[in-house]
Each structure stands twice: as structure tokens, then as C-alpha cells.
Amino acid sequence: MGWGQDGMASLLISHCRLYDAAGVDADGWVLVDGGIISQIGAGGAAPDADRVLDAGGRLLAPGFIDVHIQGAGGADVLDATPAALATIAKTCARCGVTSYLATTVYKPDQDNRHLQVVSECIGRDLGGARLLGTHLEGPFISSQKRGMIQPDCLTAPSPSALDAILNKTGDGLAMMTIAPELPGGLDLASALVDRGVIASLGHTSATYEETLRGFDAGINHVTHLFNAMPSLHHRAPGPLGAIFERPDVTVQVIADGVHLHPSVVRLVFAAVGASRFVTITDGMQALGLPDGHYTYNDILYEARDGAARYKDGTLIGTALGLNRILARLVQFAGCSPATAIRTVTENPAAILGIGERAGSIKVGYDADLVLLEEDLAVHATLVGGRVVYQNNGD
Template sequence: MSSTWIRNVRMPGKGELVSGNIFVRDGRIEGVFINGETASQQADQEIDGGGQLLIPGMIDVHIHGADGFDMMDGTAASVEAVSAACARSGCTSFLATSVSSSLEDLLRMIDSVVAVTGHEPGARIAGLHIEGPYLNAKRKGMQNERYLRHPDMEEMELIAKKSGPLLRMVTLAPELPGGLELVRYLNNRGIIAAIAHSDATYEQAKEAFREGASHVTHCFNGMRPIHHRDPGIVVAAFEEEHVSVQAIVDHVHLHPAIVRLLYREKGPDKMVLVTDALQAMGLGDGTYMFGGHAVTVKDGVATLQDGTLASSTVTMNEALAKTVRSGIPVSDAVRMATEAPANIIGLSGKGKLAPQADADLVLLNDRFEVLWTMVSGRIVFAKWDQS
């Protein structure tokens, strides 16, 4: 048994930040004390937060790689490296995300994620997000066209069997032959059917949402754009209360005005911050191989040779900072990075500062830099250890 007092911190409250202390025991939050409230529990250790911002651990439901490692490498070492990199950015849980590939490479990636789950050095694996290969070549973005194909239910059954309970999300184009059948299959099994890399019309998207699709991957990117006579997927999603949307807030994929529009339309409970990061996250500019393509990162922007955006290099704490700078209140921006993704992918006990919640916690300074990251009551990254 171990216990920790985290004292002298600011925490997100209802619309404002509040001062307080948190008591952690055996990997869970036992008490949250705000605005001068006190408690007499004795602890094994105390951490002085120095008046900095304490938030729940962030949850990234869409990340491909970091630190030069790609989830599609198909090795445990790559998954472990991404776990450690996530922790440095204040992310404590993530969905290991694939790109369109051969079935053999996808199954190898799944095997590596399964092998690491439960033994992560940093952020915990919350599950798998299979992005592709059932995507529309017309909206392929950086996805490799040679691997794109129509939904194949026999193949999907094999993917689901390999993944087991880790399969939490599949991104697809529902307008493809077999697309709606796949949406129904996923929905019946409690797996999130997400839409992207899709040329679906407004009407096709509405039908997919009626059949059980409930999420839009990297909203506005890789899909039919809004037009006043052809509203497309995004407007259909705005009209469906049950549909949540991902936002890559790196000020490249989305203009700040679009970030504010998503916030007004979907609110902090249905708008989820993601990185969609490739292996350049944490390394910076250079040339990388991703999804079978050469990707150039310049000034932090990843593109293919033709200028197509190829994922991002943003981290979760940077995305949080940019969301706030876009004009979103801090407390709501934090919910988009923590509680909203936890609720959407069904992680009970995560994403909140409350008694009995998991002690997945992050301390940030006023520039949203990560000072330390705690997973299940244990500090897995501390800035003072990096000198």
C-alpha cells in the first residue's frame, strides 16, 4: 500500500480553476479537497505542486508513432517507445492506431500491441484504433492507395479475433460497398464505427449515423468538405447529438476559427483532442517513412511530396495549449483531452479528478509544459529527471 498527498495545485472546476489538494492511495484518488478544505490522512510522501495546474491524464485516441518509432513497425519495442513518449506529453492512455496496410502487416501490428498491453513503461494502452484499409481513394490523404479496399467481413472477423477486447475503434468510409454492413457489425459488438477518408454525401453520412456510426476521425480532414448545396459528413455530424468528433489542434489541420466552430457545435463532451502523430513526434524536422510514403517534416508540418498533409507532430499538451489559445476555456479544453475521450471509448475511472478515479494525473506549468506525469499513482515521467 502506498499513499501520496499532492498539495498546492490548481485544478479545473466548473468553468474556472480552483485551488486544492488531492490524496492518492494505491493507484486511485481517495480525496479531492478544494478551496481550503482539509483532511487528516497521513501519507507516505508529499508532492508540492507549486501552484501549478493539475489535470487528469490526457487520452489520445489517435496516435501512430513517436520518437522515430511507428506502430506499424510491428515490434513490442516500438509500442513501448510510443508509450514512453506519450507520458512525456501528459498522455496517460492511448489507442494504438494503424494505417492502411497489407493484412499481414496489420496483424503483426496488432500482435505487438497485445504483447505490450499491461507492461507499458509509460502511458497505458487503452486499445486499438484501426484506421483503414476500408477507405475511399478519393479522400485518401496520406493513406497508401495500394492498400485501400472495400470492407471485407471475413477479414474484419479475423482482425477482431486477433484484437480481442482491445479493438475499440475502426475508421472507415461508409459509402463503400459493404460499408453499412461493417458499421452494423461494429456497432453490434460495442466497437466505435468512425468515419473519415470518406467521400460520403450528407445523406450517406446520415444513414451511417442511423446504422450506428458515432464518431468522426480528424474532423474536416480527409472527407468531403462543407458546401452550401452539398453539406457532407461534417454538417451531418453536427446534427446528430450522439456523434463525437476528433480535432487535430495544431493550427495546421484546423484554423482556430474552425476549432471554435467545432466547440460551439459539439461542446466539450463530444469534441476530442487528438494528435494523429507520426514517428516524427518528439524528433522534429527531417524525412521519415510512414504508411509506405516518404514524409518530409519542415517547421513541424508533415507532408508528402505533393504537399498532402501526412499526420501531425503535435503532442497532447501542445494541442491543449493551442486549443486554449484558440479561445476555448481552460476547463473545457481539458475535458476535450481527458473526460470526453474516456467517456467515448468507455474508460471508466479515467479522465476525471474525483474519488475512486484512477490516479492518472499530469502537472502542467503556465505554458502547458509537462512537469510530471503520474499513471496509477506512480510518476512515470518527471521533467527534473531529464536534466
């Protein structure tokens, strides 16, 4: 993928603790060769390498994967430039993220250059996290549950509309959020699955029965659970009732304590289990920046205390980095850091079909890694064995 010459040199990460290892001894080491993990060990004499990164006893975890992020560092996917995607990639790296899906919208009858730019930048060295593909929120979603998504980003499901999108995204479309209750929605879900695209339920007004039909048509993932969908009612369970009882369906959760109350985060974690839970940011361009006013899709919003809202109070995303949201998940759900980390590593890697090379620390896997403090603050982030971010205490 062209991650730079220094990424091809051998690297020894010494004095680390694997995030899921028993005990507290910091005598572990990982050898990286050619951007791939080649050896893992503990104690004794570590092998020689061209470079050594002393972890200083910190936790070493797989790099995080954010499947739902629209912008960061002042940039947005809609900016439609490689520079914007690079800014997002570099800001992601500051938060421990080594791979991301560029999440955005499609505007029918417009040029949608941003989708072409994303496709052209997949696999490029952006100086930070790897760009894996596009996650489209819509345009086949409910107008009643569109949230921050503007009306000009919606259209009815049809083969021709899907073809127009694929002409822009090519093989870069990795995930699409759809509402299965729309006429033609089930056929569209099946068409996406046939193309290897993840069909994700979201921005939907579906009933319980319509949701189940969507799952039977191939939908197996859920976009920001609870948000932009009907609430759970004891006589009309809606999509949530169907989601909770389907063990083959994974769910995205914005576990920041704002999009969902901490008690609901705890409830979801207990109900679906750690293996179905995928922590996301739903990050906006304000992610990684101070509180202030910013613009998304030409509409002003305010980022304050980690939450992004339109002037009317509509919650539209987060400005918190993924590592900070993970720390809140640990607090709210009462789970271990290792368990929380799996929700941004093993789980999304499996969903994206890259679990045989990413999401774990194993020999033969990509050396996409993050060194973490005890509170999950990021000390260093590596992509393909290259340090793309390091906190030097500045």
C-alpha cells in the same frame, strides 16, 4: 495491470490547484492509495502518505487520453515491437498523455504482426501512458479520400475481411474508421457496434444522405473532422452537414492550426460545443523529436514546425504533443484551459466507455494525472499513482 510496486504505495499530491476549481488558491491536495484516488481535499492538515509530491501551486488535471496517435519519439505502431509501443507510451507521458489508442492500418493478405503486438501489450507496463487498444484507420475507406494511407491498406467491406482483422486484434480493437458509402459499409458499421467497437466516420466520400444512414447504422464518432472528407458546400452539404446537426455524434479535431485554420477550429468548437469535441494529435513518430526527415509505412516524410508532410505536400499528421495542441485550442477557440482539458479527458473517456474510472479527478478513479504549468506545459505525469515523467528543468 502491474504498474510497479511504487505505484501501489500511498502518494500525497500537495499544494495543487484542481484544473476546474474556482479560485487560485494552491492549497489543494489529492491522496492516492493503491493507484486509485482515495481522498481529495483543500487546506488544513493533509493526510500522511508514503510519498509526497509537492505540486508547487501547479494545475492538477486528469491524464490526457489520445484516441488517435500513430507514433512518437521515433517509433511507430507499424514497427511491430513492444519496444516501439513503449517508446510511444513514454513520449506520450512527456505530453501529459496517460492513455492512448495505437492508431494504425491493416494490410490485407499480409501478416499484420503489428496488430498482434498491440493486442499482446494492452495492459502491460510500458513505462508511460497506458495502451488501451487499437484504432484502425481502414481498411474499409474511400480510395479517393485515403490521404496518407496507401492503396495496399484498403479493401472492400465484407464479413470475411472483418473476421480476418478480428483474428489479429482480438478484443484489442477499440475503434475503426470506416466510409459508410462503400457497398457493405452499413452492415460493417452495425457489426462493429455489436462487438463493442467504436465505428468512426472518416476517409470518406459520403454524401449527406449516406452519412446520415451511417449514423443510423451505429456510427457515432468522426475521425479528424474536415480532413479526408468532402468540404461543406451550400448545395451539397456532404458529411459535414450531417455531422454538425447530429448531437449524438462526437468529433476528433486536430486543433493545431495547420490541419484546420484557426478560424475553422473556432467555428467547429462553437458549432458542436465542448462536449462533442475531442482533441487529438494524429501524431507521427516525429512527435517529440526535432524537425527532420522520417519514414512512415516505407515512405519518406518531413516534419517541420510541428506538421508532417509527404514530399508531395500531403499533410499526414502532426509532430506536436497533445498539451501543445491544447494550448492552441485555448488560443483559437477562446475557451478556458479547463474546458480545453475536458476535450482530452472526460470526452474521450466517455466515448471509450471508461468514464466511470478515468477522465476525471474523483475518489475511486484511477490516479492517472498530470501536473501542468499555466501555459499547459507538462511538469509531471502520473499513471496509476506512479510518476512516469517529471520535468526537472534539464
